[in-house]
Amino acid sequence: MTDQDLCIEGVTKTFGSFTAVDDLTLTIPDGSFFALLGASGCGKTTTLRMVAGLEEPTAGRITLGGLDITRMRPYKRPVNTVFQSYALFPHLSVADNVAFGLRRKGVSKADARGRVAEMLDLVQLGQYGSRRPAQLSGGQQQRVALARALVNNPEVLLLDEPLGALDLKLRRQMQIELKRIQTEVGITFVHVTHDQEEAMTMADTVAVMNEGRVEQLGAPAEMYEFPASAFVANFLGQSNLIQAQVTGQADGHVTVDAHGNRLAVPAGRCRVTSGSALLGVRPEKLHLAADPAAVPQGHAAVGGVVTDASFTGVSTQYLVRAPWGSELTVFVPNSGVTAPQLPGAEVHVHWAPAHSFLVGS
Amino acid sequence: MAALLPTAGGTGAPVDAPPASPPAGMRARRWVPYALLAPGLLWLIAFFIVPVWQLFAASLWDPNGSVETGYAMTWSWSNYATAWDMFHVQFLRSLWYALITTVVCVLLAYPLAYAIAVKGGRWKNLMLVGVIAPFFTSYLVRTYSWKAILADTGPVVEFLKWIHVLGPDGRLLATEFAVIAGLVYNFLPFMVLPLYASLEKLDVRLLEAARDLYHGPVRSFLRVTLPLSMPGVVAGTLLCFIPATGDYVNAQLLGGPNTQMIGSVIQSRFLVVNDYPIASALSVMLMATILVLVTIYVSTAGTEEVV
Ligand SMILES: Nc1ncnc2c1ncn2[C@@H]1O[C@H](COP(=O)(O)OP(=O)(O)OP(=O)(O)O)[C@@H](O)[C@H]1O
Numbered sequence: 001m002t003d004q005d006l007c008i009e010g011v012t013k014t015f016g017s018f019t020a021v022d023d024l025t026l027t028i029p030d031g032s033f034f035a036l037l038g039a040s041g042c043g044k045t046t047t048l049r050m051v052a053g054l055e056e057p058t059a060g061r062i063t064l065g066g067l068d069i070t071r072m073r074p075y076k077r078p079v080n081t082v083f084q085s086y087a088l089f090p091h092l093s094v095a096d097n098v099a100f101g102l103r104r105k106g107v108s109k110a111d112a113r114g115r116v117a118e119m120l121d122l123v124q125l126g127q128y129g130s131r132r133p134a135q136l137s138g139g140q141q142q143r144v145a146l147a148r149a150l151v152n153n154p155e156v157l158l159l160d161e162p163l164g165a166l167d168l169k170l171r172r173q174m175q176i177e178l179k180r181i182q183t184e185v186g187i188t189f190v191h192v193t194h195d196q197e198e199a200m201t202m203a204d205t206v207a208v209m210n211e212g213r214v215e216q217l218g219a220p221a222e223m224y225e226f227p228a229s230a231f232v233a234n235f236l237g238q239s240n241l242i243q244a245q246v247t248g249q250a251d252g253h254v255t256v257d258a259h260g261n262r263l264a265v266p267a268g269r270c271r272v273t274s275g276s277a278l279l280g281v282r283p284e285k286l287h288l289a290a291d292p293a294a295v296p297q298g299h300a301a302v303g304g305v306v307t308d309a310s311f312t313g314v315s316t317q318y319l320v321r322a323p324w325g326s327e328l329t330v331f332v333p334n335s336g337v338t339a340p341q342l343p344g345a346e347v348h349v350h351w352a353p354a355h356s357f358l359v360g361s
Numbered sequence: 362m363a364a365l366l367p368t369a370g371g372t373g374a375p376v377d378a379p380p381a382s383p384p385a386g387m388r389a390r391r392w393v394p395y396a397l398l399a400p401g402l403l404w405l406i407a408f409f410i411v412p413v414w415q416l417f418a419a420s421l422w423d424p425n426g427s428v429e430t431g432y433a434m435t436w437s438w439s440n441y442a443t444a445w446d447m448f449h450v451q452f453l454r455s456l457w458y459a460l461i462t463t464v465v466c467v468l469l470a471y472p473l474a475y476a477i478a479v480k481g482g483r484w485k486n487l488m489l490v491g492v493i494a495p496f497f498t499s500y501l502v503r504t505y506s507w508k509a510i511l512a513d514t515g516p517v518v519e520f521l522k523w524i525h526v527l528g529p530d531g532r533l534l535a536t537e538f539a540v541i542a543g544l545v546y547n548f549l550p551f552m553v554l555p556l557y558a559s560l561e562k563l564d565v566r567l568l569e570a571a572r573d574l575y576h577g578p579v580r581s582f583l584r585v586t587l588p589l590s591m592p593g594v595v596a597g598t599l600l601c602f603i604p605a606t607g608d609y610v611n612a613q614l615l616g617g618p619n620t621q622m623i624g625s626v627i628q629s630r631f632l633v634v635n636d637y638p639i640a641s642a643l644s645v646m647l648m649a650t651i652l653v654l655v656t657i658y659v660s661t662a663g664t665e666e667v668v
């Protein structure tokens with residue numbers, strides 16, 4: 001960490017009586033790839049707009065490298081944005097759009113032309129420099145927006161769903177490209193996305209937002225393995241959440257009662273240690289056994305009936321109806337080790353307690 | 362003029378290879394473009410093309426004829442030279458006044474239209490009604506009332522005399538100022554409305570993008586707002602310049618002999634002096650000049666970026 005960190009300190013933004021961002025505190029280290037993940041309307045764009053200076057926080061402070069920029073004019077900030085709506089200038093060619101900020105930064109005309117061409121090549125639009133934005137497809141426009149911000153080499157680049165309109169293949173390509181640029185140039189990226197996979201593959205740090213607040217912040221793998229709340233457990237990947245009641249603690253484990261089943265969770269993986277809770281296990285951490293004798297020693301197990309089996313190639317996704325009525329999702333790799341189960345089969349779903357976690361309900 | 366030449370059915374169907382027997386519905390639909398064009402076309406033929414043709418013909422009549430004796434068609438192209446010799450001062454003055462009027466209108470209307478479109482909020486419609494309100498009374502009546510406002514004994518002149526802007530026997534009526542002030546007043550709404558329409562459409566997110574890309578308010582205006590409002594500027598200047606050039610009401614009511622515009626000359630040639638050939642030649646010259654100026658203007662400012 002150096003002194004160019006972007007710090008958002010207790011920032012709140014209200015529109016009338018509606019609180020879009022609620023006492024948000026984040027530190028985004030210099031040169032990191034930071035992803036803001038959250039459902040539609042949770043305040044991601046509003047947060048970016050406050051960092052860009054297009055919206056003034058109702059309360060709180062934003063600093064960049066120790067300098068308070070909360071009320072600095074947007075055109076004075078070393079921050080550029082890739083807008084969710086692209087906001088390309090319709091009267092300028094693609095190349096002029098990309099050069100728009102460069103010329104103001106005092107780059108000479110010839111240098112600017114070179115850098116614009118380079119950047120257009122990078123986003124695979126080298127041939128399109130002389131077109132107008134209206135003559136491009138949605139995905140191409142999005143890439144122009146990306147090039148227009150990136151070419152300025154800002155200290156912080158704000159990306160508001162910059163890949164949303166691209167097809168899967170181009171999206172993967174651009175993800176890799178963005179990640180490469182970010183590592184090479186060392187710009188701080190704040191990347192807003194709906195796509196949890198994109199956030200997890202690209203970002204060093206992910207913050208999951210919900211209703212204007214950060215639910216959890218951390219490295220993607222850590223958050224995936226041990227989510228802080230039911231919201232995060234469901235938002236980052238899929239989770240099986242089983243309603244449970246904490247009954248006590250014994251030798252490093254918290255014991256719970258889930259619909260009559262006594263189950264244990266390691267104390268270090270419990271966000272709550274009393275009252276009612278949700279016991280969570282990821283679908284790929286669940287296993288199926290036809291015979292109770294096949295359940296390994298020490299595994300937690302519940303019985304159930306297979307209601308659906310769908311083959312997805314790499315794995316088979318099973319839905320297993322538990323005795324209390326809810327369905328558990330189980331991913332079984334098609335490695336040929338276990339025989340496939342058919343709908344209607346009675347099975348035992350089991351897992352290693354170390355793979356489960358307990359969150360508040 | 363392209364609209365006068367409808368393509369077959371307007372559907373772009375290949376003309377050289379028509380289907381052997383088009384379905385009845387399609388055959389019926391071929392008439393639709395003609396039917397839609399017909400009323401406007403007839404109107405244009407009756408009230409535009411025929412009079413313009415007649416005007417042109419009259420400009421070549423024998424200048425020695427009169428209403429009583431009738432005019433012979435003598436192909437007198439010299440009428441144009443005569444008209445220019447007699448009235449080039451008024452002709453050029455008209456273009457000059459129209460130009461000043463247009464510039465002043467842009468300068469007054471732009472901030473006004475911007476304020477209404479961008480800052481108007483819930484007062485927008487009320488302010489627009491305010492702009493249009495003068496149209497509720499006749500053009501002539503409004504210009505007459507300007508005559509009263511600018512009268513030698515009126516409050517404006519008295520005030521200007523009191524603060525010594527005007528001398529003891531200074532006056533406003535019959536000056537260039539009065540004529541141009543009247544023109545500006547009368548044509549201002551034609552500038553405000555198209556400007557408003559184009560500024561109203563302006564996407565504020567583009568201005569945010571400009572600010573994000575290091576452009577302060579002034580530069581954002583010059584590089585985004587102004588170019589994107591150019592269609593409104595062009596439309597407004599045309600709506601202002603063209604009628605102002607041919608206007609005779611303002612020069613007649615507010616001006617004097619030294620501020621006469623070509624419109625008044627044409628009017629008096631036609632209706633007072635009854636000199637049809639010269640009046641027609643002046644009219645044709647005016648139309649041709651405006652057509653050329655407008656074509657040059659639109660092709661330089663209208664379509665491509667002015668930045
Ligand atoms: N100018 C505004 N006036 C009133 N409410 C607003 C305004 N801007 C945003 N909001 C509200 O604030 C909330 C957060 O909006 P924001 O645009 O930040 O969402 P988001 O997380 O970016 O959503 P999405 O993923 O759909 O883009 C929304 O409920 C929205 O309706």
Ligand SMILES: [Mg+2]
Pocket residue numbers: 044045046084160
């Ligand atoms: Mg958004």
